[in-house]
Amino acid sequence: MSDFKIPYGRQNIQQDDINAVVETLQADFLTQGPKVREFEEKFAAYVGAKYALAVNNATSGLHLSVLAMGLKEGERVITTPITFAASANCVRFAGGEVWFADIDPDTYLLSIESTRKLIESKPKGFFKGIIPVDFAGLPVNLEEFRKLANEHDLWIIEDACHAPGGYFVDSNNQKQYCGNGNYADIGVFSFHPVKHIACGEGGMLTTNSEEVYKKLSLLRTHGITKENMSENHGGWFYEMQELGFNYRLTDFQSALGITQLAKNNDGVIRRNQISDTYKKAFQGKIKFQSLPEGSYNAHHLFVIEVENRKELYDFLRSHNIFAQIHYIPVHTLPYYKEIGYGNADLSNAENYYAKCISLPMFPSLTDKEQEFVIAKVLEFIND
Ligand SMILES: *Cc1c(COP(=O)(O)O)cnc(C)c1O
Numbered sequence: 001m002s003d004f005k006i007p008y009g010r011q012n013i014q015q016d017d018i019n020a021v022v023e024t025l026q027a028d029f030l031t032q033g034p035k036v037r038e039f040e041e042k043f044a045a046y047v048g049a050k051y052a053l054a055v056n057n058a059t060s061g062l063h064l065s066v067l068a069m070g071l072k073e074g075e076r077v078i079t080t081p082i083t084f085a086a087s088a089n090c091v092r093f094a095g096g097e098v099w100f101a102d103i104d105p106d107t108y109l110l111s112i113e114s115t116r117k118l119i120e121s122k123p124k125g126f127f128k129g130i131i132p133v134d135f136a137g138l139p140v141n142l143e144e145f146r147k148l149a150n151e152h153d154l155w156i157i158e159d160a161c162h163a164p165g166g167y168f169v170d171s172n173n174q175k176q177y178c179g180n181g182n183y184a185d186i187g188v189f190s191f192h193p194v195k196h197i198a199c200g201e202g203g204m205l206t207t208n209s210e211e212v213y214k215k216l217s218l219l220r221t222h223g224i225t226k227e228n229m230s231e232n233h234g235g236w237f238y239e240m241q242e243l244g245f246n247y248r249l250t251d252f253q254s255a256l257g258i259t260q261l262a263k264n265n266d267g268v269i270r271r272n273q274i275s276d277t278y279k280k281a282f283q284g285k286i287k288f289q290s291l292p293e294g295s296y297n298a299h300h301l302f303v304i305e306v307e308n309r310k311e312l313y314d315f316l317r318s319h320n321i322f323a324q325i326h327y328i329p330v331h332t333l334p335y336y337k338e339i340g341y342g343n344a345d346l347s348n349a350e351n352y353y354a355k356c357i358s359l360p361m362f363p364s365l366t367d368k369e370q371e372f373v374i375a376k377v378l379e380f381i382n383d
Pocket of ligand 1: 087159161191192203
């Protein structure tokens, strides 16, 4: 069995994906063309949002999102410490301050209570926005966060990079798919190969606001437009109305995104099968991420908590199982440690980090491979 080599995540590229890219390479557009438009339309329909805008990666997408929300230098935003650094970095790109609230010790998501406590410990207007993260694929209850945000006049950017296809159920018993824009102002997705949909690099922004969508589109292409111009010298004329960027996705990456998106439902179903098998094997023995009533976890990751985490990590590696740690708490990274906004009690995040480990979770993981992973984890635990 030890000739298996099992990563924690892996892309699934098939012949139809390859054909779609090759066809697009032979067509007229390499950078932004008809495939980008098609990908955006299909993605918007998939998550149930009015608008979708493709970008070159989710980090760029997060940057555009905070700018579209109007974030200015010195303004403060709250996010979770248990996320990839980019969820926080986007605030710094705009010169803002990143404040962290703690996580819930069972769902590992940004805690609404901790967020409320932080907000209410400061004067009104102190914070401008919240960036909750659908960590590991588990959707944040954005209805609750929307209520809190409305009380304090805050915007919400949902970092849904882990969660295309996930949903929570709101108080009206409605399924709310990640990134559908019903409660958050903007949803952000990543098409990095370890995520559900692989484009090499790529990202998508979703929103239900036409105004936000237009702002995002303008900023994606240098702030240059031919619409709403103050003057017009002829057919060639354009205006640069804002300081924007080149954050476009290419047409051949979008072609890959389209075929990958079509497989996402099956992929999420398979991820949930894998999760069910892990849970059955670990129930009563090992703590894993809890699932709130009615929620559907898209399972980018399957996270467990163990006492001797480093030993388990090394033990699994010695058997060619490449488990991973998600994440080193962002507030403990040297860059953020040095800035040190506030002195929040983030002990749930720190306790979680001491024990967490992400086991292999990807649709093409075979039953046999998973059995091997489970056997090795249980062997370690029972030792
Ligand atoms: C991967 C990831 C990002 C960044 O995505 P890129 O497309 O690599 O820029 C941001 N936030 C979270 C939670 C992620 O997992």
